[in-house]
Amino acid sequence: MSKEITSREKDYSQWYNDLVIKAGLADYSAVRGCMIIKPYGYALWENMQRQLDYMFKETGHSNAYFPLFIPKSFLSREAAHVEGFAKECAVITHYRLKNDPDGNGIIVDPDAKLEEELIVRPTSETIIWNTYKSWIQSYRDLPLLINQWANVVRWEMRTRLFLRTTEFLWQEGHTAHASAEEAEAETRKMLNVYASFAEDWMALPVIKGVKSANERFAGAVDTYTIEALMQDGKALQSGTSHFLGQNFAKAFDVKFSDRDNQLDYVWATSWGVSTRLIGALIMAHSDDDGLVLPPRLAPLQVVIIPVYKTAEDKQKIDSKANEIRENLKALGISSKYDDDDNKRPGWKFAEYEMKGVPVRIAIGPRDLENNAAEVTRRDTKQKEMISLDGIANTIKVLLDKIQQAIFKKAKDYRDAHITNVDTWEAFEKLLDTKGGFLAAHWDGTAETEEKIKEMTKATIRCIPLNQPEESGNCILTGNPSNKRVLFARAY
Amino acid sequence: MSKEITSREKDYSQWYNDLVIKAGLADYSAVRGCMIIKPYGYALWENMQRQLDYMFKETGHSNAYFPLFIPKSFLSREAAHVEGFAKECAVITHYRLKNDPDGNGIIVDPDAKLEEELIVRPTSETIIWNTYKSWIQSYRDLPLLINQWANVVRWEMRTRLFLRTTEFLWQEGHTAHASAEEAEAETRKMLNVYASFAEDWMALPVIKGVKSANERFAGAVDTYTIEALMQDGKALQSGTSHFLGQNFAKAFDVKFSDRDNQLDYVWATSWGVSTRLIGALIMAHSDDDGLVLPPRLAPLQVVIIPVYKTAEDKQKIDSKANEIRENLKALGISSKYDDDDNKRPGWKFAEYEMKGVPVRIAIGPRDLENNAAEVTRRDTKQKEMISLDGIANTIKVLLDKIQQAIFKKAKDYRDAHITNVDTWEAFEKLLDTKGGFLAAHWDGTAETEEKIKEMTKATIRCIPLNQPEESGNCILTGNPSNKRVLFARAY
Numbered sequence: 001m002s003k004e005i006t007s008r009e010k011d012y013s014q015w016y017n018d019l020v021i022k023a024g025l026a027d028y029s030a031v032r033g034c035m036i037i038k039p040y041g042y043a044l045w046e047n048m049q050r051q052l053d054y055m056f057k058e059t060g061h062s063n064a065y066f067p068l069f070i071p072k073s074f075l076s077r078e079a080a081h082v083e084g085f086a087k088e089c090a091v092i093t094h095y096r097l098k099n100d101p102d103g104n105g106i107i108v109d110p111d112a113k114l115e116e117e118l119i120v121r122p123t124s125e126t127i128i129w130n131t132y133k134s135w136i137q138s139y140r141d142l143p144l145l146i147n148q149w150a151n152v153v154r155w156e157m158r159t160r161l162f163l164r165t166t167e168f169l170w171q172e173g174h175t176a177h178a179s180a181e182e183a184e185a186e187t188r189k190m191l192n193v194y195a196s197f198a199e200d201w202m203a204l205p206v207i208k209g210v211k212s213a214n215e216r217f218a219g220a221v222d223t224y225t226i227e228a229l230m231q232d233g234k235a236l237q238s239g240t241s242h243f244l245g246q247n248f249a250k251a252f253d254v255k256f257s258d259r260d261n262q263l264d265y266v267w268a269t270s271w272g273v274s275t276r277l278i279g280a281l282i283m284a285h286s287d288d289d290g291l292v293l294p295p296r297l298a299p300l301q302v303v304i305i306p307v308y309k310t311a312e313d314k315q316k317i318d319s320k321a322n323e324i325r326e327n328l329k330a331l332g333i334s335s336k337y338d339d340d341d342n343k344r345p346g347w348k349f350a351e352y353e354m355k356g357v358p359v360r361i362a363i364g365p366r367d368l369e370n371n372a373a374e375v376t377r378r379d380t381k382q383k384e385m386i387s388l389d390g391i392a393n394t395i396k397v398l399l400d401k402i403q404q405a406i407f408k409k410a411k412d413y414r415d416a417h418i419t420n421v422d423t424w425e426a427f428e429k430l431l432d433t434k435g436g437f438l439a440a441h442w443d444g445t446a447e448t449e450e451k452i453k454e455m456t457k458a459t460i461r462c463i464p465l466n467q468p469e470e471s472g473n474c475i476l477t478g479n480p481s482n483k484r485v486l487f488a489r490a491y
Numbered sequence: 492m493s494k495e496i497t498s499r500e501k502d503y504s505q506w507y508n509d510l511v512i513k514a515g516l517a518d519y520s521a522v523r524g525c526m527i528i529k530p531y532g533y534a535l536w537e538n539m540q541r542q543l544d545y546m547f548k549e550t551g552h553s554n555a556y557f558p559l560f561i562p563k564s565f566l567s568r569e570a571a572h573v574e575g576f577a578k579e580c581a582v583i584t585h586y587r588l589k590n591d592p593d594g595n596g597i598i599v600d601p602d603a604k605l606e607e608e609l610i611v612r613p614t615s616e617t618i619i620w621n622t623y624k625s626w627i628q629s630y631r632d633l634p635l636l637i638n639q640w641a642n643v644v645r646w647e648m649r650t651r652l653f654l655r656t657t658e659f660l661w662q663e664g665h666t667a668h669a670s671a672e673e674a675e676a677e678t679r680k681m682l683n684v685y686a687s688f689a690e691d692w693m694a695l696p697v698i699k700g701v702k703s704a705n706e707r708f709a710g711a712v713d714t715y716t717i718e719a720l721m722q723d724g725k726a727l728q729s730g731t732s733h734f735l736g737q738n739f740a741k742a743f744d745v746k747f748s749d750r751d752n753q754l755d756y757v758w759a760t761s762w763g764v765s766t767r768l769i770g771a772l773i774m775a776h777s778d779d780d781g782l783v784l785p786p787r788l789a790p791l792q793v794v795i796i797p798v799y800k801t802a803e804d805k806q807k808i809d810s811k812a813n814e815i816r817e818n819l820k821a822l823g824i825s826s827k828y829d830d831d832d833n834k835r836p837g838w839k840f841a842e843y844e845m846k847g848v849p850v851r852i853a854i855g856p857r858d859l860e861n862n863a864a865e866v867t868r869r870d871t872k873q874k875e876m877i878s879l880d881g882i883a884n885t886i887k888v889l890l891d892k893i894q895q896a897i898f899k900k901a902k903d904y905r906d907a908h909i910t911n912v913d914t915w916e917a918f919e920k921l922l923d924t925k926g927g928f929l930a931a932h933w934d935g936t937a938e939t940e941e942k943i944k945e946m947t948k949a950t951i952r953c954i955p956l957n958q959p960e961e962s963g964n965c966i967l968t969g970n971p972s973n974k975r976v977l978f979a980r981a982y
Contacts, residue, residue, distance in 0.1 A: 027622065027625075029557070029558045029618070029622065030558075030562060030565070030618065030621050030622075031558045031560045031561070031562065031609065031618070034558035034559070034560060035558075036555065036556065036557050036558065036622055037555055037556040038555055039553035039554065039555050039637065042553070042554045042555050042556055043553065043554070045556075046554065062530035062533070062534065063530065063533045063534070063537065064527065064528055064529055064530045064533050065527065065528040065533055065536075065660065066520070066527050067520045067521075067522045067525035067526075067527065067658055068525070068611075068642055068644065068658050069522045069525060069581070069658070070522070071521060071522065072588065072597065072599075073596070074521070075588070075597065076596050076597055082597060086588040086597050087587060087588065087589075088586060088587055089586065089587070089588065090560070090583045090586060090609070091583060091584065091585040091586065091587070091588065091599050092581045092582060092583050092584075092611070093582065093583075093584045093585065093599065094582040094584065095579060095580065095581060095582065095646040096578060096579055096580070096582070096646065097563065097566070097577040097578065097580065097582065097610070098578075105564070105567050106563065106566065106567055106573060106577050108563075108582050108584065108608055117599055118522065118581070119588070120559075120583070120611070127520070127521065127522070130521050131518065131520065131521075131527055134518075140833075146530065150642075151559055151641075151642065153559065155586040155587065167558055167559050167560070169556065342631075
C-alpha cells in the first residue's frame, strides 16, 4: 500500500480521518474548524447536489439566494430560535481595516463599527421570513416553494471533517403555505425525498421518524428526521424536515388573506441536508483499504489500468482501452484510463481502492489475446475475467449490482443492530457492546430523556413513523409508555 | 401594462432598477447592500453557471471549496493585495452572543473575542495560496487547475442590484503552474473562455484587452479584461483574468522542485466572473417594456397563451398546447402554458414581455381552424402567423435567429460607439454626448490616467489585444504614444 490508513478496529475515528485525508476528499484549513473540500470530495458533493436539486425541482421548488448576513435583532424575534442559534456564531462588528498608525500592520478601524452587529447565517429562517413578509399577501401567493444552496456557519467547539465543521455547505428549503395540513404534508414529502435520496443514491438505509421535543429544531413545532447507522454502531442524523407551524410567520408578521378574505398567519416548513452526508457516506460503506462509494454518486465509476512490459503491448492496450471508454461513455458511465508511466500497476490498484472507484479493469497483453480483461469490484474485491465483447454493458450491469450490494450490506448491518431492550441493565450493556439502535419504552418526558443522556450519552434518535403501538414501561422510570422509541449514541 | 417601468430616455438608472424588481429578478434585503436573488433571477444565474462550469471543466479545471473566512494576517502577506482588499470588508471579531444580564435582549459576549480577527473573503487568493503550499512540492503536482463557486463580500459604499452589491456570487479560478509562459497562456485561455461565453451565450459583444496599471487587480502582474458597452454608452467590465506572476507564491512561500530538482516559486493565475454579468445582460439588451433575454440563457424560452371564450374552445387549445409543449421539450426547449383563468391575455402578454421570454405563442379558436398560431418575438415584437405543422421546429430556428439578432444589435450599437478621438476638446465633448468607447492616445503614465479620470470620470477600460501600433500624441499631455487605448465612463 502506498498510503497506510488506521484500521477500523484499531481506531475507528482515526480510520475516518485517514480516509478523508488520504482519499483526497478534504483537508484541514488555516481557519479553526473550517475545512477545504478538495476536488475529489467536491465532485462527490456535485453529484449529490445534482440529484437532490433535480428532486427538489421535480417536487415544484425553485432556487433563490438570500443574504449571508443576518441582523442580530432578527435572531431574537422567535423565542426558541434565538436560544438555539444565537449562542455560537460568527459576529461581524466592523466593516473596515486600516493601517495601524503605530506601524503594527493592519488593524480593525474603530471608526468603522456597525450600528447593529451582523451574524453569519447559521440557518436562514429569520432573513427569509422577513422577506416573505413582502412577498406574501394573498392565498394566490401560496404555496411559496423555495430552496437555497448556501454556506452556513455555526461556531462549533469540537469539529470533525464533514461531520461537524464551523462552515459547511448545505441546502435549506423554506416553504410557505395556506394551511397547517398543507405545510405538514410538505414536511413529510421532503422527508421522503431525503429518504429516497439516501437509500437509492447513497445506498444508505435510513429510519424515518419524529424527533422528541429535546432534539427538535429551535423554532419548530415538529422535526422529522432520517437516521442512519454507521459501522461503529453510532447513529448519524442525515437530514431533517421541520414543520414550523406559524412560529416564524408570527415572529415576522407574515399574514395572508384567504379565499374568504380573512387574514391569517402563514404556515411554514424548512428542511435541509448538508456536506455532513459525505461523512455518512464514507462511514457507512468504506473499509480498511479505503473508500467504498456507491456507483450512482462516485465521481469516477471505472478505472482502466494497463499492465504491460513492451511499448508494442502498451499500444495495443491503449487502443482497446480507448474503445472501452468510448462504449462506457455512450452508456453514461464515467471512466479514466490511467497509463501514467511513473507508477506501477500495484500502486495504482491500491490508489483507486483508496479512492473507492467502484470498478477496476486491468488489461495485459495475454488478456488481449484471450479477448478478456480482469474486472475487480471495489466493494467485495472479487475479480473476474470478463469477455471484451460487450464489456461496457457487462459493467453497466455490474455497477447496478454493486449499488444494490452496498445498500443490502448496510441494511443487513443496520437491521441486525436494532435491538428491543426492556431492562435498564441490558440497555446500558448493549450501548457499550453491540451499539446500534436500542428500541425501548420511554415515558415521554424531557427529564427522563435528559437523564438517560447524562447517564449513557445515548439520545432518542427518533420515534419511527411506522412504530407500532405497544404498551410497556419506560426503560428508566418504569412509567407507562405506548410505543418504543429508538435510542443510540450518535454523531 | 400591468406594471409600469420608467423609460430609458427618462431615467436610465431608474429604468434598470424598475426592470430588476418588476421582472422578479432580485429584491432589496434588510441587510445594507445585500440583495436577494429571486427565483427568476436565480434560474438565469443557474443557466449561466451551468454553461460556464461546463467550459471550465472542458478546459481541465476541477471545482473545490475553500473557507469563507480569511485570517486578518493573511491579507497583509502580499503588499499590493492588502492595499486593494483590506479596506472595506466584513470583520468578524467575536464568536458568541449572550443574553444581556441587564435584560436588553442579546448582546455580543465580550468573553468570546477572537485572538485574530477573521475577514469574510473578498477574494480567495490568500487562503488558497496558503493551502497550495502543502499541496505543491514538485512539477508533478502542476499545473493545479482549480475553480470555486462561492459568495464573496466587499463592503461597498454605493450599491446597485447585481452591478455592485456587498455580497455577490461568483466563481474564482486559481491555478498554479511551473512556468511564466504556461501561466500567461492560462490567463489568456480563460479570458477567451469568458469572451466566448459573453458573445455566444449572453449575446454580449466584448472587447478583450489588458488593464493599465491603475486598474490592475491588487497583486497581479497583468490583468486581462473583457469590456462590454451598455445602452447608455457606459462600459461595464464583465470578467477579468489575472496573471499573478510569483507574487502569491512568494507571499505564501510556495515552491516546487522542477525536472532538474531545482527549487523555484510557483506561477499563478486567477480569474472570475460574477452575478454582475446579470446586470450586463439586462442593460445590454432590454427595452422600455421589460427584459430581452438571449434564448440560450432564458429560464423560460417559450410561453403559450390561450385566447378563448368558451370552455369547449379552451379544451381544444389545451390539447394543442400540450402537444406543442411535448414537441418543444423533445427539442430541448423550455416552455410554459399559461392558462391561468384569473388573468386576461393582454395582461399576460405584457407580463411575459416584462420577463423577456423570447417567444410567445398565442392560440385562439380561429387559429386552430386555420391550423396556425400567432408567434411573437420578444426582441423585435414582430408577430407572424405560423403553421402548427412542425411549429416546434420553426420555433427552434426562430430562437437561434433571435439569439443572433440580439447579438448583432448589441454589436452594431457597440461598434458605432467606438470613436477615434485626437483632441481633448472632442474627447470631453463626446463623453458628454455620444458616450461609448473613445479610442485615444495616452502617454502611458498613471499620472495622466488619474488626471483624465478626475477631469472627466472616464477611465482606461483596456488596451485592446488586437490594437494596431500607430504613432500619435497623448490626448491630454501631447506626449508621444504608440497605440490608442479605450477610454470610457464605466459602471
